[in-house]
Amino acid sequence: xxxxxxxxxxxxxxxxxxxxxxxxxxxxxxxxxxxxxxxxxxxxxxxxxxxxxxxxxxxxxxxxxxxxxxxxxxxxxxxxxxxxxxxxxxxxxxxxxxxxxxxxxxxxxxxxxxxxxxxxxxxxxxxxxxxxxxxxxxxxxxxxxxxxxxxxxxxxxxxxxxxxxxxxxxxxxxxxxxxxxxxxxxxxxxxxxxxxxxxxxxxxxxxxxxxxxxxxxxxxxxxxxxxxxxxxxxxxxxxxxxxxxxxxxxxxxxxxxx
Numbered sequence: 001x002x003x004x005x006x007x008x009x010x011x012x013x014x015x016x017x018x019x020x021x022x023x024x025x026x027x028x029x030x031x032x033x034x035x036x037x038x039x040x041x042x043x044x045x046x047x048x049x050x051x052x053x054x055x056x057x058x059x060x061x062x063x064x065x066x067x068x069x070x071x072x073x074x075x076x077x078x079x080x081x082x083x084x085x086x087x088x089x090x091x092x093x094x095x096x097x098x099x100x101x102x103x104x105x106x107x108x109x110x111x112x113x114x115x116x117x118x119x120x121x122x123x124x125x126x127x128x129x130x131x132x133x134x135x136x137x138x139x140x141x142x143x144x145x146x147x148x149x150x151x152x153x154x155x156x157x158x159x160x161x162x163x164x165x166x167x168x169x170x171x172x173x174x175x176x177x178x179x180x181x182x183x184x185x186x187x188x189x190x191x192x193x194x195x196x197x198x199x200x201x202x203x204x205x206x207x208x209x210x211x212x213x214x215x216x217x218x219x220x221x222x223x224x225x226x227x228x229x230x231x232x233x234x235x236x237x238x239x240x241x242x243x244x245x246x247x248x249x250x251x252x253x254x255x256x257x258x
Contacts (some may be wrong), residue, residue, distance in 0.1 A: 004146065005052065006031045009040040009096065010060040010112070015135075019058070022139050029143075037064055037096045037199055044104060054107055056146050057100055061113035061120060061132075063093035094120070094127050095199035095236055095246075101128030102198065102246045108149040118163035121156065125164065126240050131155035132164075178242035184226050191247070192219040196232055197239050198246030208247070 006023055008031060010016035016033040023031045034040040040057070047053055097109045110131040111124045121132040130149035133142060134157065145155045156164060185193060188209075195205040206216045220232075229235050 004029050004056065005054045006056045006058060006146065007040060007043055007054045008033045008058045009063060011035055011063055026143065040096060044100060048104060055150060057107055057109045059093045059096055059109060059111050061093050061111045063096065092233060094123050095197065097124060097129050098127040099198040099246050102248065110145055110149060116157060116160050118160055118167050121160055121164050122167035123237060178238050181227050182239065182242040182244055185223060189219055189223050193223050193239050193244060194247040197236050197244060
């Protein structure tokens with residue numbers, strides 16, 4: 001029997017462990033759970049190094065996002081510590097999808113959402129997700145999606161399909177403006193932006209680019225200013241619209257300067 005290896009990533013541990021237990025009852029599913037983006041990246045890297053790559057990543061749409069007043073009154077990002085994650089920085093759900101699809105393209109990603117959000121569903125698809133599924137769907141529905149994405153299918157709730165297509169069309173119209181803003185960045189600022197798209201925090205970017213955390217902070221502030229945004233999540237969304245991919249998580253494109 002061919003077994004499907006699934007990694008559940010959700011910072012609500014009870015939900016993650018309950019879902020993992022339900023999936024594990026299936027005879028052809030091996031499953032593990034991670035409580036944060038950094039923890040998930042460690043699981044993926046360890047499994048790949050041992051020749052046991054995961055097949056499907058189930059990612060919380062709100063991973064690393066806390067409800068509260070941010071700029072514009074929406075949700076605000078927060079880092080979720082998990083077994084030593086402090087200092088690794090924010091890895092939100094959509095950034096995690098983008099980073100995983102860049103570093104391990106064979107892994108299929110499905111986003112689990114508490115509510116339908118056409119805008120974020122479109123961002124998830126642009127990041128490389130193969131599906132957007134309601135958290136309150138049945139286990140059989142989720143299993144059908146898991147098996148479907150392994151056949152290269154894309155799964156969206158029917159009620160979302162038209163709105164997501166509209167969002168994707170609008171995103172194409174905005175891409176030219178986004179590209180112009182990204183073109184204003186220096187080569188180093190662009191590299192920092194790519195690290196942000198990959199979900200790396202300030203400390204991780206500093207280690208990767210052989211810079212001091214203070215210098216990285218300055219670069220990040222310059223990136224936000226030139227792009228005309230006020231948060232990392234907004235910068236990442238704009239970068240994706242401009243076609244900026246994440247930095248390669250295996251470190252092969254890290255550059256030493258000075």
